[in-house]
Amino acid sequence: MLRWFEHSQVFHPDKILMATGAELKRPFEDVSFKSPDGISLHGWYFPANIPSPGSRGVFIYCHGNAGNVSHRLETCAALLESGLGVFIFDYRGFGKSAGKPTEEGTYRDTQAAYQWLKNRGFSASRIIAFGESLGGAIATELAIREPIGGLILENTFSCISDIGSEIFPWLPVRWIASIKYQTCLKLPQLKVPVLIMHSRNDGLIGFHHAEKNFAAAREPKLLWEIKGDHNSPITDRVTFLAGIAKFLDLIEQPQPSLA
Numbered sequence: 001m002l003r004w005f006e007h008s009q010v011f012h013p014d015k016i017l018m019a020t021g022a023e024l025k026r027p028f029e030d031v032s033f034k035s036p037d038g039i040s041l042h043g044w045y046f047p048a049n050i051p052s053p054g055s056r057g058v059f060i061y062c063h064g065n066a067g068n069v070s071h072r073l074e075t076c077a078a079l080l081e082s083g084l085g086v087f088i089f090d091y092r093g094f095g096k097s098a099g100k101p102t103e104e105g106t107y108r109d110t111q112a113a114y115q116w117l118k119n120r121g122f123s124a125s126r127i128i129a130f131g132e133s134l135g136g137a138i139a140t141e142l143a144i145r146e147p148i149g150g151l152i153l154e155n156t157f158s159c160i161s162d163i164g165s166e167i168f169p170w171l172p173v174r175w176i177a178s179i180k181y182q183t184c185l186k187l188p189q190l191k192v193p194v195l196i197m198h199s200r201n202d203g204l205i206g207f208h209h210a211e212k213n214f215a216a217a218r219e220p221k222l223l224w225e226i227k228g229d230h231n232s233p234i235t236d237r238v239t240f241l242a243g244i245a246k247f248l249d250l251i252e253q254p255q256p257s258l259a
Helices: 002-010 073-080 103-119 134-145 160-167 183-189 207-216 237-252
Strands: 029-034 040-046 058-062 085-090 127-132 150-154 194-199 221-226
Touching: 029 085, 029 103, 040 073, 040 103, 058 073, 058 103, 058 134, 073 085, 073 237, 085 103, 103 127, 103 134, 127 134, 134 150, 134 183, 150 237, 160 207, 183 207, 194 207, 194 237, 207 221, 221 237
Parallel strands: 058 085, 058 127, 127 150, 150 194, 194 221
Antiparallel strands: 029 040, 040 085
C-alpha cells in the first residue's frame, strides 16, 4: 500500500492524446523508438526553421509527471521560437508509450530519446536538455549519463524528498521514500552550463527549490525568474524566451575548463 501510494503521487500518466502534433502548423515527425530494455516509446520531433542561427541544435524535452506530450504544445512552440528544434517524448506508461513508469525507466527512456537524436546526426554539444518540473530531475540524470550541451530546469524541485516532506509534513518521507529523483545532489557533478527557470508564483514547488538547485550547480549557470503558476510557465512568453536566449548565448561563449 505504501509503495502504491508513493507511485501514485509521483506519476500521473494520461494515455489519451489531446492533440496530434499538427496543431503547430509546421513540419514534424511522429516518432516511434525503443528504450534500452525494449519498451516501445513515442514522441514528436519538430525540426528547427531553416535557415536559423540555432538550426543545428535541438531541445530534448523531458516533461513533468502528469499528462503526455499533447499537453505541452504551447511550450514546444515557445522553444521553437529560439531557433532550435524540439524532440518531446513520453516516458513509459505515458501517452502512446508502452509499459509502466518507474524512476529508472524514465532515465532509460530519456537516454533512448537522446540516442534517437544522436542517430539523426546531432552532436552531443548541440543537444540541450529541457526539463519541466519532474522532468528537470530526469534531464539532470541524463546530463550525468550522457554528454550534452546544456541543461535547463523549469520549475523543478531540489529533491523529491524535499517536496514530498512539504506536501505531506506528517509522513516520514525521507525515511520511507524509494523514489529518489535527487536533482540538487547531482547538479554539483555536472560540467555543463545550467539554466534554472522558476516562478515565485509557483504554488506547488516553491522558489526556494530553484535557489537550492542554483546554489548546487557549478558555473557557468544562470537563474532566471519567470511568471505564472506551476503549470503555466509561458504566462509571460517574452520573459520566458529572453531567458532561453540569454542561456543559448552563454552556451555559445568559450567556456573555461570545468575540471
